[in-house]
Amino acid sequence: MTGNKTLGYxxxxxxxxxxxxxxxxxxxxxxxxxxxxxxxxxxxxFISICSLALIKISDIHWKDISxxxxxxxxxSVLNILAVYVFQPSYGEILYGSKTVIIEGFGRFYLTxxxxxxxxxxxxxxxxxxxxxxxxxxTTDPSEFAGSxxxxxxxxxxxxxxxxxxxxxxxxxxxxxxxxxxxxxxxYEISEKGKLRxxxxxxxxxxxxxxLSSLDRxxxxxxxxxxxxFGEKEKRTFxxxxxxxxxxxxxxxxxxxxxxxxILLSYINKGRFYNxx
Numbered sequence: 616m617t618g619n620k621t622l623g624y625x626x627x628x629x630x631x632x633x634x635x636x637x638x639x640x641x642x643x644x645x646x647x648x649x650x651x652x653x654x655x656x657x658x659x660x661f662i663s664i665c666s667l668a669l670i671k672i673s674d675i676h677w678k679d680i681s682x683x684x685x686x687x688x689x690x691s692v693l694n695i696l697a698v699y700v701f702q703p704s705y706g707e708i709l710y711g712s713k714t715v716i717i718e719g720f721g722r723f724y725l726t727x728x729x730x731x732x733x734x735x736x737x738x739x740x741x742x743x744x745x746x747x748x749x750x751x752x753t754t755d756p757s758e759f760a761g762s763x764x765x766x767x768x769x770x771x772x773x774x775x776x777x778x779x780x781x782x783x784x785x786x787x788x789x790x791x792x793x794x795x796x797x798x799x800x801x802y803e804i805s806e807k808g809k810l811r812x813x814x815x816x817x818x819x820x821x822x823x824x825x826l827s828s829l830d831r832x833x834x835x836x837x838x839x840x841x842x843x844f845g846e847k848e849k850r851t852f853x854x855x856x857x858x859x860x861x862x863x864x865x866x867x868x869x870x871x872x873x874x875x876x877i878l879l880s881y882i883n884k885g886r887f888y889n890x891x
Contacts, residue, residue, distance in 0.1 A: 624780070625752045630861070631673040636759030638862035643750045645869035649876040650742040655888040656731075658879055659738040662872065666745035673749050680748050691740045695733055706732040712891045728891060756780040778835065789827055793820045 706729030760777035
């Protein structure tokens with residue numbers, strides 16, 4: 616692993632590491648869907664606090680995820696800015712009121728309703744991104760594939776998911792290797808360089824990264840074909856973890872959050888919580 620910048624499985628001895636990969640995946644999917652569906656600020660804050668607490672419980676350190684988190688947050692901020700630019704009055708349309716807090720020019724002004732809506736969008740990232748990080752860093756790909764197969768998922772799909780999880784840190788390592796090569800050739804793509812130089816250097820990384828990824832995929836596909844992968848209807852796994860009481864509790868907790876989402880949608884008469 617290149618430094619502490621790659622986002623892949625990190626062995627550990629925490630409660631989260633001991634959970635089955637399937638229960639973690641179900642919790643991640645159900646809670647992520649819940650946080651995306653609801654715009655009730657109270658529930659999103661609750662999910663965000665729980666998600667950040669899971670990072671602490673999983674013993675994940677900031678130095679291990681700082682690069683990826685900064686990368687994701689950068690595009691998240693761009694997304695929020697784009698939402699405002701394309702429809703700066705969307706908040707007042709949603710909440711049925713208009714409280715101007717910053718006078719702008721033309722159609723660009725900031726209302727309390729729009730700010731509240733954008734804050735909700737921002738909170739959604741705090742609710743979901745930590746879940747992705749916890750899932751990727753605490754889930755052994757081999758054990759996860761075995762767990763999926765055990766609950767009835769085709770072993771071909773299970774193996775494909777396992778390969779995807781294993782491939783994430785490989786792609787990152789390849790990216791850092793190509794970045795180092797580009798910088799050795801004079802392209803400054805670190806934080807010291809100008810924005811134009813960094814964009815140009817990043818563009819020079821994309822093509823080699825795609826070509827190396829395609830070559831790696833072809834190598835893996837050939838190796839699997841030579842081992843007659845997929846010929847049998849079933850297969851066994853060296854590493855699989857049975858469901859424990861904690862796994863069942865984890866899944867139940869996810870469905871409780873989903874139930875809260877549905878209940879609040881009924882109480883609020885829609886997805887949006889309106890404090891105005």
